[in-house]
Amino acid sequence: MNRKSFYPARRHHGRSSSSRSIVTKRSRSPHAFPIASLVEEVQDAVCFIDFTRNHLYSNEQLRTICPSMETRRFQNIDGMSRFFHETFEQNGADINDVTLFWDELMTNRFGCCPSMDAKSLRIGERTMQVILNFTHTPRGVFIMWRDITDSIRFEEQKDAFLAELSHEFRSPLTAINGYAELLMYQHSDNDKTHGMLTLVKREAERLERLVDNFLDYQRVNYSEELxxxxxxxxxxxxxxxxxxxxxxxxxxxxxxxxxxxxxxxxxxxxxxxxxxxxxxxxxxxxxxxxxxxxxxxxxxxxxxxxxxxxxxxxxxxxxxxxxxxxxxxxxxxxxxxxxxxxxxxxxxxxxxxxxxxxxxxxxxxxxxxxxxxxxxxxxxxxxxxxxxxxx
Structure with a gap:
């Protein structure tokens, strides 16, 4: 008996032709999970972009925020790009920010280990945090959209409060330092008094540094812009x-x-x-x-x-x-x-x-x-x- 034909015959021993065809069909299926159903089940606003089939999947939470983001298929990637740019522009986004975001997404989509940091996009009156998770099978990306408008507004209000608080703290400390220096000059011939005034000035300066440290530490987004x-x-x-x-x-x-x-x-x-x-x-x-x-x-x-x-x-x-x-x-x-x-x-x-x-x-x-x-x-x-x- 020919060994080359013997082993395949033993491998399928006891299986019907129909069961073999099912196995073959499953192995060739391009998707191992129903993406549309998965996206719809997510509680947060989310979409999935299938780069292989140029397909956009979205859920109800995202469509509530942006009604134009409906599940749809595009002829090519250029059509998808135009759709994203037009949709964001119609909803009041800065087109330059959208272009930078989309260009980075397109650059990363076919990398061996694609990844992108979370982004913030201003869409009209809202600020959305965009979190990305790339997939390989199928080749695509899950995009989660989180409305962080309230937290951004809170941080802005807190920074304004801290700036005012900083001014209120520094004003009396500046006065204490100034008067201490004046008194030190006037009592330079009295070692005991001069020593006590030196201590007052030194502790006032120390308190000023502690205030600066505390107020600066409260700034969550301490960056070059500040x-x-x-x-x-x-x-x-x-x-x-x-x-x-x-x-x-x-x-x-x-x-x-x-x-x-x-x-x-x-x-x-x-x-x-x-x-x-x-x-x-x-x-x-x-x-x-x-x-x-x-x-x-x-x-x-x-x-x-x-x-x-x-x-x-x-x-x-x-x-x-x-x-x-x-x-x-x-x-x-x-x-x-x-x-x-x-x-x-x-x-x-x-x-x-x-x-x-x-x-x-x-x-x-x-x-x-x-x-x-x-x-x-x-x-x-x-x-x-x-x-x-x-x-």
Whole structure:
């Protein structure tokens, strides 16, 4: 007997021809699940685009939001593209945003592992969050539409409230600082009174930084749009900050070594970042020591770093120091109070500017925080100069 024909015969032993035809038919079915029924069963507004058959499936929830988004089939992908553009434009969407969204969708649709981040599209008075999940069999994408108009409006109202609250907090703190400075000048010959006024001014400045940190932390969407960008020389800013800590932390030496760089940034936010880092360096050097504020160059990137000789951070805690409310749990750190927000704010300010921030430490020897000012944010440099500020 021929072995080549023997094994197929044994494989189908006991099966009728009709059962074999059913198996063959099922194996060739292009869809393993009823897409239309699946889409209709979803509770959220959702649609599915079948790129293979140029078919759009939608459910009742989506049609309630946008009646034009009915289940239909198109002759080709160009027809589907025109339909989406016309539908969104008729419903008040920004056609440029729609074009960018659709172009990215078309670019990703045939990738080996297609994926897209969630998008926000303004459609008339509504803001819709669009969440995408690509499929391979059939080749297509599920699109979930979530109305986030109320949450966006709430965040806008909260930001306006925080801006007003920030003004209300800063006004009395500015007055306290101003009068404290005036009284310090008038009582410069009385060491005891001058010392008490210095403490008042230092604590008022500390309260101002805590208020800034708290209010900034409440901003969920802290991004470049919220920055007040300007172009300024970096070195004078660093000199002022160093001079501040020379006056308020006499037990620490502060050494500045920096390029004369012109930088584009939000000066107030940069000051907040620097005060957080230098304030931390001093706070976590309770026995005094040296704090280095340095500017170096790595390739075409300027690196602004704050380095101390304090208690350091255990290696297993380094990955978490920028997390919200995180406090290092060690015998040396427990007596030192803090909110766990300062470094988180530093990271958010750096990222909003497009900078990188990195922590490096040797426990018991000191810590270095480095800010990578990528080349687009600096416009000119001169030769490296060095200034030492000691107490």
């Amino acid at each position: 920055l007040s960008m300007s172009t300024f020389a970096l070195r004078p800013v660093l000199e002022d900050v160093v001079a501040h800590y020379k006056a308020t932390s006499p037990q620490h030496d502060v050494i500045l070594s920096a390029d004369d760089v012109t930088i584009e940034a939000d000066e107030e936010k940069l000051l907040q970042l620097l005060h957080n880092l230098i304030g931390n360096a001093i706070k976590y050097s309770p026995d005094g020591g040296t704090v280095y504020v340095e500017m170096t160059i790595e390739g075409d990137t300027y690196v602004l770093s704050v380095r101390d000789t304090g208690i350091g951070i255990p290696s297993d805690a380094i990955p978490y120091v920028f997390d919200e409310y995180y406090r290092v749990d060690s015998d040396a750190h427990r007596p030192i109070k803090g909110t766990g927000l300062g470094l988180r704010i530093c990271k958010r300010i750096a990222e909003a500017h497009g900078w990188g921030i990195h922590a490096d430490s040797v426990y018991g020897e000191g810590t270095t925080f480095s800010i990578y000012l990528y080349s687009h944010s600096t416009t000119s440099t001169t030769l490296l100069t060095e200034q030492e500020t000691t107490d």
